[in-house]
Amino acid sequence: EPEVTQTPSHQVTQMGQEVILRCVPISNHLYFYWYRQILGQKVEFLVSFYNNEISEKSEIFDDQFSVERPDGSNFTLKIRSTKLEDSAMYFCASGGQENNEQFFGPGTRLTVL
């Protein structure tokens, strides 16, 4: 069964460093998303992406964040200058056209020191 994959599974970085989180969505999906979950808290929406542009972003998704679909398969989330409060589990999700069913990857645990 097709699934969303994410790399790395765990990323440790120093505050102020740039990180790129990578995702390979399900191949025939058109809609892509990033969410995050701070430890012990709700899953929060960051950004949605369709047709090579951002469809919607939350207030969390400020100028330090960017997304890209550099080729036909990868979908990346870049954080330019990480802060301590960016430490969280980051989930990529993708969805098809039929309904809003979203399938999530296993997540990347980002730890900012």
Next chain:
Amino acid sequence: SQQGEEDPQALSIQEGENATMNCSYKTSINNLQWYRQNSGRGLVHLILIRSNEREKHSGRLRVTLDTSKKSSSLLITASRAADTASYFCATDKSNFGNEKLTFGTGTRLTIIP
């Protein structure tokens, strides 16, 4: 307003018993989805129910939706130790894809062998 509040926050039952978790929401929705998350892991999609549906089944899962009460329930029958996880509801207002999900706070289910 907060969307997607599950109750109970935590539930422990004996293996073989049925587990019922509830989700309430405040604004109108189009879809409601249930996800499972094993500790520190990714979100597994369980089931999607549309606002014009009242009940849906998938294996040992039964989901109901009452739009007049703005609530949904997830029933897991004949529970197994492997069902131990956190369960989240997520809502959206979309008729098709490309719509953010708003997650609830989750119910932590523990199945006692």
